[in-house]
Amino acid sequence: MPATQKMTSFNNTTMTQATYIKAYYRDADALKRGLEHLKANGVEILDVLTPFPVHGLDRILGYRRSWIGRVGFIAGAVGAITGFYFQTWIFTKSYPLNIGGKPFLSVPSFVPVTFELSVLFAAFAMVIAFLIRSKLSPGQAPIIHNERITDDLFMVLAGAGVNPTEATLADLIGFFKDSGAEGILVKDDLNTAKNY
Amino acid sequence: MKESPLREPLLIGEKSYAIITADITAPIRQKPHKLWFAGITLSSLLAGIGVFAMSLTVWQGTGLWGINRTIGWGWAITNLVWWIGIGHAGTFISAILLLFRQKWRTSINRSAEAMTIFAVMCAGIFPLIHMGRLPLAHYILPYPNTRGVWVNFNSPLLWDVVAISTYLLVSVLFWYMGMIPDLATLRDRVKNKYLQPLYKFLSLGWTGSARHWSRHESMSLVLAGLAAPLVLSVHSIVSFDFATSVIPGWHTTIFPPYFVAGAIFSGFAMVLTLMLIARKAMNLEDYITIGHVESMNKIIIAMGSIVGIAYITELFMAWYSGSIYERFVFYNRAMGPYAWAYWIMMSCNVLWPQLLWFRRLRRSLVFTFILSIFINVGMWFERFVIVVTSLHRDFLPSSWSMYSPTPIEIAIFTGSLGIFFTLFLLFIRFFPVIAIAEVKGILKTSYAGYPKNDQLQ
Numbered sequence: 069m070p071a072t073q074k075m076t077s078f079n080n081t082t083m084t085q086a087t088y089i090k091a092y093y094r095d096a097d098a099l100k101r102g103l104e105h106l107k108a109n110g111v112e113i114l115d116v117l118t119p120f121p122v123h124g125l126d127r128i129l130g131y132r133r134s135w136i137g138r139v140g141f142i143a144g145a146v147g148a149i150t151g152f153y154f155q156t157w158i159f160t161k162s163y164p165l166n167i168g169g170k171p172f173l174s175v176p177s178f179v180p181v182t183f184e185l186s187v188l189f190a191a192f193a194m195v196i197a198f199l200i201r202s203k204l205s206p207g208q209a210p211i212i213h214n215e216r217i218t219d220d221l222f223m224v225l226a227g228a229g230v231n232p233t234e235a236t237l238a239d240l241i242g243f244f245k246d247s248g249a250e251g252i253l254v255k256d257d258l259n260t261a262k263n264y
Numbered sequence: 265m266k267e268s269p270l271r272e273p274l275l276i277g278e279k280s281y282a283i284i285t286a287d288i289t290a291p292i293r294q295k296p297h298k299l300w301f302a303g304i305t306l307s308s309l310l311a312g313i314g315v316f317a318m319s320l321t322v323w324q325g326t327g328l329w330g331i332n333r334t335i336g337w338g339w340a341i342t343n344l345v346w347w348i349g350i351g352h353a354g355t356f357i358s359a360i361l362l363l364f365r366q367k368w369r370t371s372i373n374r375s376a377e378a379m380t381i382f383a384v385m386c387a388g389i390f391p392l393i394h395m396g397r398l399p400l401a402h403y404i405l406p407y408p409n410t411r412g413v414w415v416n417f418n419s420p421l422l423w424d425v426v427a428i429s430t431y432l433l434v435s436v437l438f439w440y441m442g443m444i445p446d447l448a449t450l451r452d453r454v455k456n457k458y459l460q461p462l463y464k465f466l467s468l469g470w471t472g473s474a475r476h477w478s479r480h481e482s483m484s485l486v487l488a489g490l491a492a493p494l495v496l497s498v499h500s501i502v503s504f505d506f507a508t509s510v511i512p513g514w515h516t517t518i519f520p521p522y523f524v525a526g527a528i529f530s531g532f533a534m535v536l537t538l539m540l541i542a543r544k545a546m547n548l549e550d551y552i553t554i555g556h557v558e559s560m561n562k563i564i565i566a567m568g569s570i571v572g573i574a575y576i577t578e579l580f581m582a583w584y585s586g587s588i589y590e591r592f593v594f595y596n597r598a599m600g601p602y603a604w605a606y607w608i609m610m611s612c613n614v615l616w617p618q619l620l621w622f623r624r625l626r627r628s629l630v631f632t633f634i635l636s637i638f639i640n641v642g643m644w645f646e647r648f649v650i651v652v653t654s655l656h657r658d659f660l661p662s663s664w665s666m667y668s669p670t671p672i673e674i675a676i677f678t679g680s681l682g683i684f685f686t687l688f689l690l691f692i693r694f695f696p697v698i699a700i701a702e703v704k705g706i707l708k709t710s711y712a713g714y715p716k717n718d719q720l721q
Binding site for chain 2: 096097115116117118119120121122125126129131133134136137140144154155158159162163165167170174177178180181183184185187188190191192194195198199201202203204205206207208209210211212213215216217218219220
């Protein structure tokens with residue numbers, strides 16, 4: 069691995085070099101059992117990469133519920149107000165048009181456009197919020213730890229601290245082995261942290 | 265130990281996560297079948313003829329069509345409503361069935377959503393060219409202009425513009441967001457030097473991080489919650505085009521629910537037509553099983569029965585209302601010069617789908633395929649009956665008229681079919697036709713071969 073070669077390019081950084089552990093699991097259930105074990109032993113889990121959404125991971129990893137629904141609600145409300153206000157302003161102030169003596173402010177006929185705009189605003193806001201929050205954008209070159217992660221491998225990326233001693237590292241690897249991990253890799257490459 | 269199968273497995277054959285990826289990405293990684301080339305040649309030829317006919321229409325005007333002062337809408341609006349209806353199944357499957365936690369949707373939602381988008385695109389063509397002056401099409405949008413006028417927000421035609429555009433945009437978002445993880449799978453598996461960078465670009469840097477998945481799941485659920493009423497609103501608003509007028513045969517309060525049921529009915533028929541071909545042509549029989557076909561057939565019979573009740577209610581109300589004009593329109597539909605269209609509609613939409621009460625027919629692929637074509641035809645005739653027969657004999661017998669399409673109109677319609685199938689064939693060639701990540705998610709619960717006592721070992 070060119071990890072050691074790369075380290076030479078970071079002059080004098082060896083002292084603050086963080087170490088990472090990558091562990092692979094073959095199955096979603098094995099991954100969940102493994103993560104419970106790692107959590108119980110206080111391993112610092114940085115990220116978990118899976119080929120499909122594994123239900124229950126949020127709870128194990130202690131992720132809070134996403135706020136994306138609230139973003140959608142607020143944007144939807146803004147869309148509704150915009151749509152309704154826009155139509156009201158046009159039909160009462162900007163361009164009042166007498167159509168067969170019907171009222172200028174006819175609320176029922178403003179409902180469809182108001183509804184559609186609230187859905188449109190909410191959908192776009194949620195997607196944009198999702199992309200920004202997850203730092204996803206076209207043309208990105210993410211670190212691909214293993215091409216099989218989008219196929220059938222489940223990976224846990226854990227932090228082993230800065231310059232861990234052989235003993236702590238051995239302890240950590242022991243936890244991973246007990247957790248049922250099938251492949252364990254120790255890396256001191258800073259680039260692995262870039263996923264964050 | 266014997267286990268009683270509570271539910272039919274949704275995946276059959278020898279399956280693992282890797283096999284699922286390999287199976288579904290196979291059509292993209294391999295050279296396409298000869299039939300694919302034959303199909304795309306035929307469909308793009310039809311599309312080309314259609315675009316030529318559309319250009320002629322834009323150049324010379326709608327005088328090239330068979331429409332006249334009595335029947336102003338003709339095939340163009342019939343096709344618009346038909347395509348919009350077909351475009352309802354995709355979002356119904358992915359949004360409403362997601363909210364109802366129907367696992368069988370995972371094998372068909374991706375292609376149904378693609379079908380939705382292409383169908384809505386085809387639908388959009390017709391009102392635009394029907395305007396006659398395409399370069400002035402932007403007049404339908406509300407923007408500050410030097411003419412000093414605004415669009416009429418009291419008009420259902422304007423609501424339609426907003427509803428259909430919103431539906432198209434939200435469907436595209438929903439489809440694309442759902443596809444990002446699968447595009448990342450393609451990025452990691454496709455080795456083609458032109459396609460790989462494309463997938464890399466489109467997958468937006470997806471890595472499969474648990475945080476991303478968590479957010480992605482929340483977003484999909486809320487998007488589904490938004491898309492579900494959207495689906496129902498779009499065809500309701502399309503039906504307002506008719507229902508808010510004062511034309512007998514159009515002026516009915518039953519239209520919104522009746523149109524929505526009809527839309528889902530015709531959309532499912534089109535999904536079945538496409539899926540029955542696709543599962544055979546792309547070796548997806550393990551993913552789109554007879555069980556999936558049966559589930560879709562159950563929705564078809566439910567929706568078909570609602571449509572049938574709506575037809576009968578219309579007839580009853582025409583008689584019960586006591587309005588002579590209303591009665592005449594319905595008598596004229598069933599017995600007048602366009603009775604053939606009415607009875608094609610009745611038999612294709614009400615009579616034949618009732619055969620699906622038989623389990624053997626629900627599970628017969630040949631029967632389902634033929635029936636799905638019948639429903640597509642029947643639903644086209646439903647829109648034809650509504651659009652044409654309500655107008656052709658109006659209040660004033662001196663303006664009664666007949667309508668038949670010119671070859672230009674027929675070419676535009678077949679052209680829209682060509683555009684639809686061209687886009688769909690390109691989609692199944694270059695994009696994952698089944699939601700890979702979602703199917704992997706149901707492998708444990710819905711796969712016949714998965715060892716159930718795995719956790720005990």
